[in-house]
Amino acid sequence: MNWAKLGSSGFLKAIRPFVGLFVVLLLFAMDGELRSVIFKGGNFKTILTQTVIVAIGAMGMTMVIVSGGIDLSAGSVVALCSVVTARLIEQGHGFAGVLALTVLIGGLVGLANGGIITTVRMMPFIVTLGMMGIARGISKWLANNQTVNPEQPLESVNRLMDNSQSPLTFFPLPNGVWLALGLAVVMAVVLRSTVFGRYVFAIGSNEDTARLCGIRVNFNKVVIYALAGAFFGLAGVMQFSRLTQGDPSVAIGLELQIIAAVVIGGASLSGGAGSIPGSVIGAFMMACLANGSSIKDWPNYMQEIIIGVVIILAVGMDKVEPFIQRLFKRQSSSN
Amino acid sequence: MPEYSSSNPPLPRLQIEGVSKRFGPTVALDGVSLEVAAGEVHALIGENGAGKSTLMKVLSGAHRPDAGRLTLDGQPFEPSDPLHARNCGVAMIYQELNLAPDLSVEENILLGREPATLGWIRRAERRRLAKRALEEIGQSQMPLDAPIRSLTIAQQQLVEIARALVGEPRVLIMDEPTSSLTQVDAENLFGVIERMSRRGVSVIYISHFLEECQRVAGRYTVLRDGQSVGTGAMLEASLEQIIQLMVGRKIDEIYPRTSRTAGEPVLELSGVAGLAKPSCVNLTLRSGEILGVFGLVGAGRTETLRAVFGLDRLVKGRVSVFSREATRSTPAKRLANGVGLLSENRKEEGLLLNRSVADNLTLTRFGSVSRFGLVSDAAQAAASGEWLVKLDVKASGADQLVGELSGGNQQKIAIGRLLHHNARILLLDEPTRGIDVGSKAQIYRLMNELAGQGKAVVFVSSYLPELLGVCDRIGVMCRGEFSCVRPVAEWSEQEIILTAVGQAELGEAAA
Numbered sequence: 001m002n003w004a005k006l007g008s009s010g011f012l013k014a015i016r017p018f019v020g021l022f023v024v025l026l027l028f029a030m031d032g033e034l035r036s037v038i039f040k041g042g043n044f045k046t047i048l049t050q051t052v053i054v055a056i057g058a059m060g061m062t063m064v065i066v067s068g069g070i071d072l073s074a075g076s077v078v079a080l081c082s083v084v085t086a087r088l089i090e091q092g093h094g095f096a097g098v099l100a101l102t103v104l105i106g107g108l109v110g111l112a113n114g115g116i117i118t119t120v121r122m123m124p125f126i127v128t129l130g131m132m133g134i135a136r137g138i139s140k141w142l143a144n145n146q147t148v149n150p151e152q153p154l155e156s157v158n159r160l161m162d163n164s165q166s167p168l169t170f171f172p173l174p175n176g177v178w179l180a181l182g183l184a185v186v187m188a189v190v191l192r193s194t195v196f197g198r199y200v201f202a203i204g205s206n207e208d209t210a211r212l213c214g215i216r217v218n219f220n221k222v223v224i225y226a227l228a229g230a231f232f233g234l235a236g237v238m239q240f241s242r243l244t245q246g247d248p249s250v251a252i253g254l255e256l257q258i259i260a261a262v263v264i265g266g267a268s269l270s271g272g273a274g275s276i277p278g279s280v281i282g283a284f285m286m287a288c289l290a291n292g293s294s295i296k297d298w299p300n301y302m303q304e305i306i307i308g309v310v311i312i313l314a315v316g317m318d319k320v321e322p323f324i325q326r327l328f329k330r331q332s333s334s335n
Numbered sequence: 336m337p338e339y340s341s342s343n344p345p346l347p348r349l350q351i352e353g354v355s356k357r358f359g360p361t362v363a364l365d366g367v368s369l370e371v372a373a374g375e376v377h378a379l380i381g382e383n384g385a386g387k388s389t390l391m392k393v394l395s396g397a398h399r400p401d402a403g404r405l406t407l408d409g410q411p412f413e414p415s416d417p418l419h420a421r422n423c424g425v426a427m428i429y430q431e432l433n434l435a436p437d438l439s440v441e442e443n444i445l446l447g448r449e450p451a452t453l454g455w456i457r458r459a460e461r462r463r464l465a466k467r468a469l470e471e472i473g474q475s476q477m478p479l480d481a482p483i484r485s486l487t488i489a490q491q492q493l494v495e496i497a498r499a500l501v502g503e504p505r506v507l508i509m510d511e512p513t514s515s516l517t518q519v520d521a522e523n524l525f526g527v528i529e530r531m532s533r534r535g536v537s538v539i540y541i542s543h544f545l546e547e548c549q550r551v552a553g554r555y556t557v558l559r560d561g562q563s564v565g566t567g568a569m570l571e572a573s574l575e576q577i578i579q580l581m582v583g584r585k586i587d588e589i590y591p592r593t594s595r596t597a598g599e600p601v602l603e604l605s606g607v608a609g610l611a612k613p614s615c616v617n618l619t620l621r622s623g624e625i626l627g628v629f630g631l632v633g634a635g636r637t638e639t640l641r642a643v644f645g646l647d648r649l650v651k652g653r654v655s656v657f658s659r660e661a662t663r664s665t666p667a668k669r670l671a672n673g674v675g676l677l678s679e680n681r682k683e684e685g686l687l688l689n690r691s692v693a694d695n696l697t698l699t700r701f702g703s704v705s706r707f708g709l710v711s712d713a714a715q716a717a718a719s720g721e722w723l724v725k726l727d728v729k730a731s732g733a734d735q736l737v738g739e740l741s742g743g744n745q746q747k748i749a750i751g752r753l754l755h756h757n758a759r760i761l762l763l764d765e766p767t768r769g770i771d772v773g774s775k776a777q778i779y780r781l782m783n784e785l786a787g788q789g790k791a792v793v794f795v796s797s798y799l800p801e802l803l804g805v806c807d808r809i810g811v812m813c814r815g816e817f818s819c820v821r822p823v824a825e826w827s828e829q830e831i832i833l834t835a836v837g838q839a840e841l842g843e844a845a846a
Binding site: 198 | 752
């Protein structure tokens with residue numbers, strides 16, 4: 001191990017989300033009431049379960065943001081796909097069919113996003129803002145503007161997010177948590193080490209350079225948005241499982257939570273920086289804060305304020321870190 | 336220690352005495368001394384990292400010196416920030432222009448100094464002031480209402496100078512003002528500088544182009560490793576002496592040339608035309624030769640390379656690569672055929688500044704550093720490490736961000752990518768722009784070596800001495816086509832310029 005590298009800005013940035021999470025947990029541990037509840041296995045299981053939807057969405061969003069784009073339709077796609085899940089269950093599809101078709105629908109919405117962005121050369125912000133309305137509208141249409149409760153529930157889907165078996169112990173974890181963890185590992189490798197992943201970084205870092213270097217920028221962007229859509233579709237299945245009903249008006253503003261998780265995880269909205277582990281930690285940190293607040297019986301607005309502060313702090317560290325480094329340098333040079 | 340010229344004027348306009356500046360353990364300036372008389376054009380020369388920009392930042396108030404004294408017209412000069420320095424009469428024109436692209440020429444010239452009553456801008460007054468500033472530099476024909484965006488780089492620079500003049504500067508510092516200008520625009524700029532000098536404005540002129548410094552400056556000071564190592568009258572010094580001072584060692588040969596013979600045609604263009612430019616390019620490039628391309632900005636040199644490389648649309652004509660017809664193409668296909676392009680804008684287009692050296696070097700050939708479909712960090716670092724050594728790049732390692740390197744080292748990375756790709760046809764667009772003499776010499780040597788290995792190089796440049804020094808043949812572009820391609824021995828500097836310019840005037844007369 002090269003010790004000098006530990007002080008490099010790249011390393012500091014990579015571990016920042018973990019440090020942030022550690023600080024949050026440390027603060028929780030200082031409060032007696034929180035300490036006695038929050039670190040219990042059952043409660044931790046709840047936090048993990050509550051992380052799943054944002055975390056899966058954040059995996060797709062990380063790719064989009066690292067490539068220099070943004071997807072505002074995420075929340076609407078999650079709602080749409082929760083309704084799609086309900087309708088598919090009503091039609092008697094099995095677990096695999098429901099999962100595959102819902103993910104496919106999400107992927108198609110993403111494909112439309114990517115297609116419009118690249119062929120018409122429009123800003124991702126505008127295209128996905130439009131898609132946010134379209135997907136929300138379609139989900140209400142598909143649901144006849146009410147929640148959809150399948151008469152014959154599909155247990156395998158409902159169990160994805162069900163943490164009510166043995167509520168006091170950490171294990172067994174709901175299948176959805178395992179699925180999210182597995183995907184996180186796979187996506188971390190995909191984004192970090194595959195050629196496709198490196199291309200995503202290259203495109204977000206400098207699109208012109210990527211083009212110059214023979215990377216098919218448009219094709220890769222379409223793939224990125226389609227994949228992201230597929231992740232939002234999967235998050236939609238999880239959303240259904242959590243409520244055991246398809247709800248067209250659920251997940252309003254979820255895209256902002258997802259973006260917040262990605263940004264807390266170290267991604268830059270101008271592209272070229274970000275990581276899957278960071279984003280997942282970001283999602284987990286937000287779930288911890290929400291959980292801690294509800295244990296303390298703080299009103300909802302307190303949570304919102306705290307999470308807002310955390311977002312600003314997380315990104316503000318970018319500006320503060322060089323300052324701290326300079327302070328250290330000045331000190332070491334005066335000695 | 337600096338040598339002082341014996342013919343110092345009685346009271347220098349600006350006097351810098353023993354200025355030092357440290358950043359942590361790094362000594363950026365180590366007792367620099369410099370004197371500039373009123374109305375003098377003083378060239379500040381030095382390689383990248385010699386301390387020029389730190390010294391300028393001290394003068395413009397961005398940094399405070401740790402030691403030393405600054406005197407302006409006999410008064411102590413201690414600028415606390417750039418605005419203060421400007422108010423004291425020291426204005427700076429940076430290499431990257433600082434204009435608001437959507438505002439008009441007039442608005443830009445008076446930006447931040449608008450004549451106003453109670454917050455209301457007095458438009459007539461502003462117009463008058465802007466006009467006067469432009470007249471002072473002999474640019475009264477400049478359209479006052481045109482948005483900056485619509486001007487050429489050269490015009491924008493003149494606007495920036497006019498803006499500096501509004502503040503009645505006593506000292507004007509210009510950092511690499513000609514780095515993006517053609518020879519003609521540069522000549523125009525020299526005229527403006529002479530005018531200012533006659534008005535009594537002192538100019539500190541920073542440039543890598545030594546010929547330019549000779550052309551425009553009366554005296555020079557050379558910085559090396561944060562020290563002023565030599566100063567004197569420009570007329571009394573030869574280029575070789577100055578270069579020797581800059582690099583601290585003797586450069587026997589800046590332009591190496593080993594004997595080589597051109598081989599088979601590798602790239603043939605016939606009647607190639609793009610959307611606006613080029614209009615009709617015919618060219619044959621052979622293996623083992625360096626073909627220089629000269630032309631004014633707007634002649635279509637960059638556009639030709641981009642169209643050939645598949646980055647821009649090719650409307651007409653045919654392209655053959657290695658004797659195979661390949662007109663329609665994409666950058667990916669060109670790279671697969673062994674054609675590589677070095678962009679003229681290494682920061683905007685050439686490099687991923689916030690990615691690592693390793694990623695930038697291996698970007699076009701991730702396959703070469705992958706195992707089982709995954710990019711291997713170790714293989715990437717090993718491959719990059721070799722190039723870092725071979726190209727003599729000063730970087731802390733393969734994982735350093737490219738944006739943290741100096742210009743010359745960045746350029747070596749951009750070229751290194753073509754080498755790692757093993758491109759056999761290299762299209763190099765202004766490969767030596769804005770980099771230090773040492774790096775330039777290394778790039779010339781590298782080009783010579785590549786041609787010796789039988790690779791074909793197209794070398795686009797606006798700097799004639801390097802074209803004449805390095806190339807086997809030189810083609811001059813004018814109005815979207817090649818006016819003439821000849822072996823280098825049959826060209827003189829003057830002929831090349833006349834071909835690039837004269838033709839343009841003939842064209843206008845005909846139109």
